[in-house]
Amino acid sequence: MMCEECKKRPASVHLTKIVNNQKTEMHLCEQCAQERGELGFMGNIQINFPNLLSGFFDLDQHFNVEAPPTKEEQERCSCGLSFNDFRELGQLGCSSCYRTFGQQIDPILRRIHGHTRHTGKVPRKHEGKLSLQRKIQSLRQELNEVVSREEYEKAAQLRDEIHGLEKELGGEQNG
Amino acid sequence: MDKKACKWLEDPGPQQEIVLSTRIRLARNIATLPFPQVAKPQDLAQVASQVRQSAENIQGPWGKLHYQPLEELGVLQRKSMVAKHLISPQLAQEAENRGVLLSPEQELAVMVNEEDHLRIQVLLPGLDLDRAWALASQLDDSFEESLDFAFSEEHGYLTACPTNVGTGIRASVMVHLPAITMVNQIKQLIHGVTQVGLAVRGLYGEGTEVVGNIYQLSNQVTLGRTEAEIIENIRSVTGQILEQEQQARGVLLGNAKAQIEDRVYRAYGILTQARILSTQEAMSLLSDLRLGVGLGLIGGISYPQLNQLVVTAQPSAVQGIMERELDPQQRDYYRAALIRERLGDKAREKGENK
Ligand SMILES: [Zn+2]
Numbered sequence: 167m168m169c170e171e172c173k174k175r176p177a178s179v180h181l182t183k184i185v186n187n188q189k190t191e192m193h194l195c196e197q198c199a200q201e202r203g204e205l206g207f208m209g210n211i212q213i214n215f216p217n218l219l220s221g222f223f224d225l226d227q228h229f230n231v232e233a234p235p236t237k238e239e240q241e242r243c244s245c246g247l248s249f250n251d252f253r254e255l256g257q258l259g260c261s262s263c264y265r266t267f268g269q270q271i272d273p274i275l276r277r278i279h280g281h282t283r284h285t286g287k288v289p290r291k292h293e294g295k296l297s298l299q300r301k302i303q304s305l306r307q308e309l310n311e312v313v314s315r316e317e318y319e320k321a322a323q324l325r326d327e328i329h330g331l332e333k334e335l336g337g338e339q340n341g
Numbered sequence: 342m343d344k345k346a347c348k349w350l351e352d353p354g355p356q357q358e359i360v361l362s363t364r365i366r367l368a369r370n371i372a373t374l375p376f377p378q379v380a381k382p383q384d385l386a387q388v389a390s391q392v393r394q395s396a397e398n399i400q401g402p403w404g405k406l407h408y409q410p411l412e413e414l415g416v417l418q419r420k421s422m423v424a425k426h427l428i429s430p431q432l433a434q435e436a437e438n439r440g441v442l443l444s445p446e447q448e449l450a451v452m453v454n455e456e457d458h459l460r461i462q463v464l465l466p467g468l469d470l471d472r473a474w475a476l477a478s479q480l481d482d483s484f485e486e487s488l489d490f491a492f493s494e495e496h497g498y499l500t501a502c503p504t505n506v507g508t509g510i511r512a513s514v515m516v517h518l519p520a521i522t523m524v525n526q527i528k529q530l531i532h533g534v535t536q537v538g539l540a541v542r543g544l545y546g547e548g549t550e551v552v553g554n555i556y557q558l559s560n561q562v563t564l565g566r567t568e569a570e571i572i573e574n575i576r577s578v579t580g581q582i583l584e585q586e587q588q589a590r591g592v593l594l595g596n597a598k599a600q601i602e603d604r605v606y607r608a609y610g611i612l613t614q615a616r617i618l619s620t621q622e623a624m625s626l627l628s629d630l631r632l633g634v635g636l637g638l639i640g641g642i643s644y645p646q647l648n649q650l651v652v653t654a655q656p657s658a659v660q661g662i663m664e665r666e667l668d669p670q671q672r673d674y675y676r677a678a679l680i681r682e683r684l685g686d687k688a689r690e691k692g693e694n695k
C-alpha cells in the first residue's frame with residue numbers, strides 16, 4: 167500500500183483515528199505522518215517511528231515529481247496505463263504492466279522489498295514450467311563445461327536436448 | 342449479522358492473554374482482467390461471477406463458502422463487518438460489484454474486488470500463524486483449480502500495488518500491550534519492530550493515550566522471501582514482544598500492585614456502572630480490564646468476551662447492534678448500556694471466591 171498523502175512512498179504508518187466518534191483510517195509514509203503531525207498526538211507516550219524509510223526505502227530518486235515524464239514513461243500498457251499514471255495512482259493497471267514497465271519497476275521493487283525476484287509459493291499450474299526452466303538452466307551450464315573441454319559430440323547432443331525442452335516450454339507458455 | 346458466530350470473537354486461542362487475533366491475507370488477481378482500480382464495471386462483474394462460481398465447488402475444513410454481495414447490505418451492516426475485521430473500510434465504501442465470501446464460522450473472509458480481485462483472509466483468535474497460513478494456502482490452491490491467477494516466475498503473484506507483489510502475503514497479529522506502555526518502553530519496542538521490517542498499526546484516539554493499547558504488527562516485505570520466512574519473522578518478533586509484556590507485567594505487580602489493582606477495579610467499576618461511554622474511554626477502560634484478567638485480579642470474563650467488548654466499543658458496531666443510525670450522544674449512551682449488559686455480573690473479584 168502506498169502513502170495516501172504523497173502516493174510515492176510505501177505507507178509504513180497505519181493510523182486509526184477516532185474523532186467525534188468517527189473512525190478514520192490513514193495510511194501514511196513516515197515523512198508525511200510527521201509533516202501532518204499525526205505522530206504528535208501520542209502525547210506523553212511520544213511514539214517516534216524510526217527513520218526506517220530514509221536510505222533503505224528511499225523512493226525519492228525514482229519518483230521525482232518535478233521531472234517531466236521521459237518517453238519510456240509515456241509508453242502505455244495494453245490496459246491503458248502509462249508509467250506516469252502509475253506514479254500518480256500508486257497502483258498498476260493489470261498483470262501485463264509488470265512486463266510493460268519492467269525496467270522502471272525493478273528498481274522500485276528493490277527499494278520496497280530489497281529484492282526483485284520471487285522465491286515463495288508457485289501455483290501448481292506453473293510448477294511444470296518452472297522445473298523445465300530449471301532443467302534447461304542446468305543443461306546450459308553443462309553445455310558450457312563440455313564446450314570448454316572441447317567435447318563437441320557431447321555438446322551437439324546437449325544442444326539438441328536443450329532445443330527440445332525449449333520447444334516444450336514454449337508450448338507450455340502458450341497453453 | 343451480529344448474531345452470527347465469528348471465530349475470533351467466540352473461540353479461545355493460543356497466547357490470547359496478549360494476542361487478540363492472527364490474520365493471514367493473500368492478494369490474488371485473475372490473469373486476464375484489469376485490476377479493480379482501472380477495471381470497468383463489466384470487468385468487476387466478471388471477477389465477481391468467476392470467483393463466485395469457483396467458490397461453489399470449493400470444499401475444506403471451513404465448510405461451505407457463502408458469497409455476500411455488498412450491494413445487499415446496508416451501510417450499518419457493512420460497517421459492523423469492518424468493526425469485526427471481516428472486511429476493510431476501503432471495501433465497505435463501495436458496494437457495486439463488491440462482495441465477500443464467508444465461511445460459516447467466519448474464520449475465512451475473501452474480499453472480492455477490493456484493491457486486488459481477491460483478498461483471501463484467514464482470521465483466528467490468539468497467536469495461530471501456522472494454522473492461519475495452512476488454511477489460506479489451502480483455499481488459495483482450491484481457487485487455483487478453476488481460476489487462472491496472475492503470476493510470473495520473476496515477480497510472483499502480481500498485485501495492483503507493488504508493495505504486495507511476490508507472495509502477496511500480509512501476516513498480522515493484533516497485540517495488547519498495556520504494561521509495556523505503562524513502563525514507557527513502547528517507543529523502543531516500536532523502533533525495534535520496524536527495524537526488522539514490520540509495520541506497526543496503532544489504534545489510537547485524539548487524546549493523549551494510545552487507545553486500548555492495541556497494536557497490529559505486520560510484515561512489510563512480500564517479495565524475495567518465502568511465506569515461511571515471512572511468517573517466522575513475525576512469529577519470532579511477536580514471541581519477543583510477549584516476553585517483554587510479561588516481564589513488564591511482573592515489574593508492575595512487583596512495584597505498584599496497589600496502583601494496578603486500583604486501576605483495574607476502577608475500570609471495572611466504570612464499565613459496569615457508567616451510563617455514557619465514548620469509544621475512546623471504553624477502549625482505555627477495556628484495556629485496564631483485560632490487564633486485570635491477565636494478572637489474575639479479575640475472574641469470570643473470557644478473552645473472547647473481551648474481544649467482543651473491543652468490537653462493541655466501536656462507533657459502527659453500536660449502530661450495527663442497535664440496527665439504526667445514532668448521533669454521537671446516543672451512541673455513547675447505548676455503548677455504555679451494551680457494555681453493562683455484556684459484562685453483567687460475570688466479572689467478580691477473585692477474592693470473593695475464597
Ligand atoms: Zn507520504
Ligand SMILES: [Zn+2]
Pocket residue numbers: 243244245246247258259260261262263264266
Ligand atoms: Zn497494464
